[in-house]
Amino acid sequence: MRRTLLAGVALAVATGAGAQEAPVAAKKPFAVKAPAGVRNDEYYWLRDDTRKNPEMLAYLQAENAYADAKLASLKPLEETLFKETVSHIKQDDSSVPYLKNGYWYQTRFDTGANYPIVERRKGDRDAPAHVMFDQPEMAKGHSFFALSDWAVSPDNRMVAYAEDVVGRRQYTVKVKDLSTGKLLADTITNAEPNVVWANDNRTILYVAKDPTTLRGYKVMAHTLGTPVAQDRMLYEEKDDTFQMGIGRTSDDRFVCVVVQSTVSDEQRCAPAATPAALQTLAPRKRDLRYQADHMDGRWIMRTNLRAKNYTLMTVADGAAKQGTAAWQDLTPASDAVFIEGFKPFKGYVAIDQREGGNRMIRLLDAAGKSLPVKADEPAYRMALDVNEEPASDWVRYTYGSLVTPTTTYEVNARTGERRVLKVAPVPGYDPANYVTERVWASARDGTKVPVSVVYRKDVKRDGTAPLFQYAYGSYGNSMDPAVDPGRIGLLDRGVVYALAHIRGGQEMGRQWYDDGHLLNKKNSFTDFIDVTRYLVAQKYAAKDRVAAMGGSAGGLLMGAVANMAPEDYKVIVAQVPFVDVVTTMLDASIPLTTFEYDEWGNPAQKQYYDYMLSYSPYDQVAAKNYPAMYVGTGLWDSQVQYYEPAKWVAKLRDKKTDSNPLLFRVNMEAGHGGKSGRFERYRQNAEWGAFVLQQLGVVE
Template sequence: MMLGSQAEAQTPPPAPHVAKRPFQVTSPNGARADDYYWLRDDTRKDPAMLAYLAAENGYADARLAPLKPLQAKLYAETVAHIKQDDSSVPYAKNGYYYASRFAAGADYPLIERRKGAATAPATTMFDEPAMAKGHSFFALSDWAVSPDNAQVAWAEDTVGRRQYVLKIKDLATGAVRSDTIANAEPSVVWADDNRTILYVAKDPVTLRGYRVMAHVLGTAPAADALLYEEKDDTFQMGIARTADDRFICITVGSTVSDEQRCAPASNPSAFTVLAPRAREFRYTADHQGGRWIIRTNRAAKNYKLVTVTDADVAKGVTAWRDLTPASDSVFIERFKPFAGFVAIDQREGGNRMIRLLTDAGTSIPVKADEPAYRMALDVNEETATPWVRYTYGSLVTPTTTYEVNVKTGARRVLKVAPVPGYDPANYVTERVWATARDGTRVPVSIVYRKGLKRDGTAPLFQYAYGSYGMSTDPAVDPGRIGMLDRGVVYAIAHIRGGQEMGRGWYDDGHLLKKRNSFTDFIDVTRFLVAQKYVAKDRVAAMGGSAGGLLMGAVANMAPQDYKAIVAQVPFVDVVTTMLDASIPLTTFEYDEWGNPAQKAYYDYMLSYSPYDNVAAKAYPALYVGTGLWDSQVQYYEPTKWVAKLRELKTGANPLVFRVNMEAGHGGKSGRFERFRQNAEWQAFVLDQLGVAGAAS
């Protein structure tokens, strides 16, 4: 029975409301009233704030209680589509083969290695189930083995706030060293001496990675040497070795600018800048075979590859020579240099594909057979090989790991991701093109169970992200199968703000063109309704983080087009957040959203900010999720939004707010926990769409 109906199976208590406290958010362009600003507590200890979150969780429990059986069924169906004792494909590096392996029922994997051959006896490097014990949240992120294969350094998070702790252990004995480094990025690299670790330290207030430090084993972290500090707080930072392991490179980047400085891995003390930063100049460099290969937007909006020899690299960009031409239709996303060729990860026509380019200039595309798909370079640690490993998948085809031989063209399947109880032949995927209100053709990837009648009666679940130039690629999701089997059409709207159609696609969906992302999403919905794929009154939508901003904007702009909306960790208080440089990520994002200290950006952001545009009107049924320890989108953004919605929204459609009190941006950790959380909002959505029965 639908939660929005008058005859509910269980009557919930009244929705929680919270007190308003007058407050003015000041800016160079005026002040705004924010009666719920007090819900921000950076210590996360304020009793009144915590009481409100507890009340919201209690209300969500009560509101969703009638759906517990459906939630349990959806979770069971999802888990039934997961091979519980699964393993990754081993990959070779420096004489060892590495892989991860899940035991049946385990939330976390074992990470193992084998010496000399993929079939040799396994040694466990990380027993993640054991490491996670006693923690309500656990994430093992980046790890790196020393060049002599004797030690491993890794980054772990037991809070969910992405403030990682770096640790080191001896792989022969398993003994963990005492030198522990706190508040770091999950990025760690060994120098060739096997005793020096380079890592990125975070600013303690903004959590921005801003310093590259060198730690020598056996010394106190307080004595770590500073190798580089990034003063510009609009730049992010990373560190990595090159493909041939000869250099260690520090990368700093913003939305519109990059800079890379490298040093020999044998002596990573003095780093040399490859090309100085400049606005609207981006590049990423790697090294192989006595030359640098560089992906750059210099005279190439969609990026091209250039090369420069070691002898000429100091001459700067004037010595760069093209490997690929600039293109208006092909967008180069990534690349990997090998001995004798380069593997290129690129986009064309909305699809992501692989192309191999030999040193002799021969271009070899890797073909696909479906209309909407995703190829991506996989782990390729060994570069002195003719074999390139990549993955392929679609909304119908499970992720398949391949190797292709650049010399012979031979291709072999290494693994098809197992999806028990799933038959791809039962489903159909399409790539359709919706015309946006300004005439732009927007690609849409859709999937549905075979036998769908195009009579305008089916329910729709539509997803998008559409920010930061991040593209959303199709893939089989075990958690989605139950929805498809109930007759739901699933669609990915590849809206502007992503990069599916190239850099121009991104440019037309950020800064003062951000509204295109929102209207594209709405226009895709209306297209699918007009084409009778789905019913006008049976549409649900979902987005998270910046995609949650999309959901908030869509809810304000076109509430009548949606029956239900799921907004996970939504970025909904755009202006207030972007005015506060102390909040993690704010300064990085001026070139994404604009700096509201400038009136043009202030006014434009204010015109769409979901929190600022909540009004007294009927909204769709809303499921909102957040994590108390989120460092990306602070918990108080969705909390304030929900409070204001409770104050102003009209109509009987339900609004539930689920707060994970022990999680951050990605929700609770653990393989199965994610599906358990997802089952809750899936049950909510299916109930609202009127398809809450058993799968056919």
């Protein structure tokens, strides 16, 4: 074996039968300055916003080559896992059609296709289908493709849509004539995936992105057939801690601009017929959050006004200008029930809520009577589905668990009758072979943390089984149980799967989130560790056969756990991990930074700087033993920039004292979500899945 230095990067070159050694990144002193202190970042040079630096690219390519070499012996298992996953997917599947404005809309996959076809039928579900988007054809010639939003004009003649062919979430908005299938000349670049039509069928509203930070900051109005340079600005958000979106109300009467931060909302609306003069429903105020919809001559708001876990309030059109003073309660505030969302219909409201860690549905009629939709399992999730006909008595929703495949139902709001519209097909899978449980693990401060668990019925609770534990725990995003075709292969090999609902999400209400962010963030990490120790103590798994996984902010979780309790994990998978917390949050030019001061804290303030530094995975890497690790990223990621995990891996290689494998897979043609296409994701998952099984001692 000989080692060479290429463009400042130490690379190992295999000779003879020797195994390739890990790349060693060059160290270059760089001072990261902050009001509260200065840190030396020897790997800061790996950041290149152009993604063209030969030295940086050489290092990433060397990491990929090293991963290839280390994983070569696992290729047969990887291929087996991939084929097993695909065998559990109905390849020619289609969605349940839904009705909107006289047309039935549906997506369907052809066998072997990575992308779906979107089609519609006029008037009747059995009418001839008209293809709106042939995505397999649209994706040809692109290494990445995403059709992320589309909207049909009120007269049903045109469709505006947003596509991304890079993976950096800088979307291009295009318009197609549905009668001819031809694209119009109108093309809008660097936009959010969010398009809305005005009633004139000629005006498209969209959100323009800041070219540097990629923050959506302007609502623009484009008139078909005119130059984009002449588009009118309807609203500009100058506070860079807010992000925005646009939409139409459920009754289609209004177009609304929704501006949101972690702790404050503001909604401006105008008639869809003349979307020019936007009127504010309630001015922004710190710690006031609300989202409003319109139906039956009134506004309905989901809000935290005098209700920490949110409530529904309402105000008649004539009193809307009075702001929150005129809002009246539609539902009472509750310490036990967290309102996740709602959908107004004519004469009633469907409410999406959480209680006891589960997500459920209830229907509220005009007289204030509630009709809860029941479930039969201890750990499950319901969610409102597509409901585009507000005059209907039927509410469509989905149900699923770690054992039950996603099932689409509709329930009658008047009678409570339920009808199954579709059970998601999972070929070769029998739910009767598995069992799901909801257990409550004790955290070190006495808090009970809900955990959803699934395993094969023939797995013994004797403390010998391998465990795969997953969590997220940030932004108030709750993780709900569902059947995953890619997980079945793990379960069938005797792996116990646990979904830890740690603090930082909102599974247990708003306080659950408050107790897991800002200066309470470490609760997320210790919850995860304590769940692991609980499951081992309860003999769900062997202490030396535990795998952990998280992505994005869940990757931060993995980095923190690796530093805090490396001895509790045999192997860790960290996908697109947010691991360089302090440096990233000091840089307002990086996408998402300014949005997130109320999530992580602003390190310009010493108390947050010190706290973030105390858990930031990159800063806390030390000379000690670490578990086996698989780290993944995308070169074009706009959410967590590739250089965060690149720097982290480089520092781990330099500091760690063990001989456990550390693999870094860099997707050179993808962003935050990895490669596009339904099968590509499973192929990537099969790679780390094979690695995990090897480390857990699960052999073929």
